[in-house]
Amino acid sequence: MQLDYHQVDAFSDRPFAGNPAIVYRLDQWLDDALMQKIAGEHNLAETAFVVKQPEYWHIRWFTPATEVPLCGHATLATAYVLFNIYAEPGDVIEFHSLSGPLRVSRVGRRLELDFPAQSIEPDEPLLPAVAAALGVTIEALFVGPELLAVVADEATVRRCEPDLTALAKLPGMGVIITAPGLQHDFVSRYFAPSIGIDEDPVTGAIHCSLIPYWAQRLAKDEMRAFQASARGGALHCRLDGKRVRIAGDAVLVAKATLLLGDV
Structure with a gap:
């Protein structure tokens, strides 16, 4: 099995700043344990996996140790990849996640997250x-x-x-x-x-x-x-x-293929 991935530095307009995230655009979900192993192999704060559904993209995020319910920088990175690498049409991408529906919009040169506000x-x-x-x-x-x-x-x-x-x-x-x-x-x-x-x-x-x-x-x-x-x-x-808008830049720094052999 071979899987293409992209690495994006989110919340930065130059390489080697901001927060790096790995993005996988999948045709179908991998086994949860395999996605966790892939995230551990990359050993960045977040690895994002997305699968296209009829009306939205389903997104999941994994740290090197566990799946998390919400991640901003990897969502920004994923939207960057979908817009700029895979030519996703329009100016808004809707994601569904463990934290409910999320949107990312193009606002000038930046991408803007639309996330739920959280009370403290x-x-x-x-x-x-x-x-x-x-x-x-x-x-x-x-x-x-x-x-x-x-x-x-x-x-x-x-x-x-x-x-x-x-x-x-x-x-x-x-x-x-x-x-x-x-x-x-x-x-x-x-x-x-x-x-x-x-x-x-x-x-x-x-x-x-x-x-x-x-x-x-x-x-x-x-x-x-x-x-x-x-x-x-x-x-x-x-x-x-009851929502927050979080906008930032992003820059692609790497693209490659993960080789999984007979996994």
Whole structure:
């Protein structure tokens, strides 16, 4: 069996920045265990698989360790591949996923994700454990799909060197650290060692929680965000009722064929 794949750096307009994702456009689904092994072989934060249905594309995402319910950068990368490599018609692609329907639209040179907003709730009891694992002072802690730690400033976000073993023992898929930005409305980083990602370079999905939080705090619906990992990536964010819009650039950096022999 041979399978073509493409590697795209999402939330970047140049190679070797943003967040890399592998994209497979399949004619039919592979066995779940095989898709997990393929994701482990690539060993990037996310590998996306899509299969065409009559009215939409069905998308699934795998880290090197597990399947996840939502991924922004790999969805952006998949839309880039479908539009630019496979000449998908129109300006909107509808995906169906474990998190329900998702859309990606062409907006100028960028691609814009239409994702569900995610609510978060304060969680004071966990704050000392999270602060200790991150090694920084936390002003507030919220819980949703991930833990969201708010700190004083961008410098604190950038200098954070967490205890990954301690983070992996915390509840939720991972821990977000965020603060007001110097040149952006807000900045963040994301650590998810429990699902095989020590630090994700740029994470669209965490902005489903970050955008509602910062929209309320800053009293504005449109914001510019930056994920301050070593690679880094810019996100153009908008709160739209119970949805969030997350726009960014993408660039193709590789294409190849996976050789699976008699698998």
